[in-house]
Amino acid sequence: MLTMPAACWLCRMPLTLAHHGICSYCQRALKPPCCCPRCGLSTFYPNEECGRCQRHPPSWQRLVFVADWQPPLKELVKKLKFSQQTALSVMLARLILLTWLTARREGRLQRPDLLLYVPLHRSRAWRRGYNQLDDMARYLAHWLAIPCAPGGLSRKKRTRVQHFLSARARRRNLRGAFKVEIEVKGRHIALLDDVVTTGSTVEEIARLLLRAGAASVQVLCLCRTL
Incomplete structure (x- = not known):
């Protein structure tokens, strides 16, 4: 039986x-x-670190992203996140891996020894049916040959949707929202998210991880809003 060849998601x-x-x-x-x-x-x-980071550095040490929040990647992320097109997970995870490997070759990255990802509150996960980062984290951890801890972070309170909030409101919205559930002392953490906008979510989590004794935190994501 002849099989139809797979096609590029974009062209x-x-x-x-x-x-x-x-x-x-x-x-x-x-x-x-x-x-x-x-x-x-x-x-x-x-x-080199920009003037903003030299004056007020974020809690994480490095941020790796595939592209900014523009089509066509923007549309693929939305399909994964809101349309349950989970077949995109392996391809999007691979894009992050390739970007990470490039940055690693340029000498800017500490190799992580644990992968964590931004958790959903249980009520939002129930409504959506899945966390879009679950499969991506599993693929990335496998390719990087490091453990992934799906329950390593938890979301203690249900926060408002961030999309329409200002940067200040986002920080206030996330205060006390997360909890580190595993031992991270001395470990180099890779923190996975899909989109980083103001950085409030990953900043809050990175701060908690460092307070819990993590040696470093690097953020991996698909899109950075510029």
Whole structure:
């Protein structure tokens, strides 16, 4: 029986390796702009921390993202997050891995020894039916040969949806929302999220991890809103 070849999610051209999900041509187009290696915001000097980070550094040490919050990646993230198209998980996780490997080759990254990801409150997870980061974290941990702790972080309170809140309101909304459930003392943590906007969520979690004794925190995500 003949099988139909898999197609790139973006240009619909046939793929030799179906699980890649995206062809090499489209993949090359998904490049972040010149940005600060710590906060991920635009800068003229990509190998140095920007003035913002030198004055007021975030709690995490590095931020790795595939591209900014623009089509076509923006549309793929929305399909995974809100349309239950979980088949996208392996392809999107692979994009993060390739971006991480590039940054690693450039000498800017500590190799992590534990992968954690931003948890959903149980009521939101029940309504959505899944956490879009579950499968992505599992793939990434496997490829990086490090453990993943699905219950390593918990969300203690149900927060308001962040999309329409200001940066100050986001920080207030997340205060006391998370809890570290495992021992992280001395460990280098990779923290996975799908989209980093103001950074309030990953800042709150990174701060908790460092307070619990983590050696370092690096943030991995698909999109950074610039």
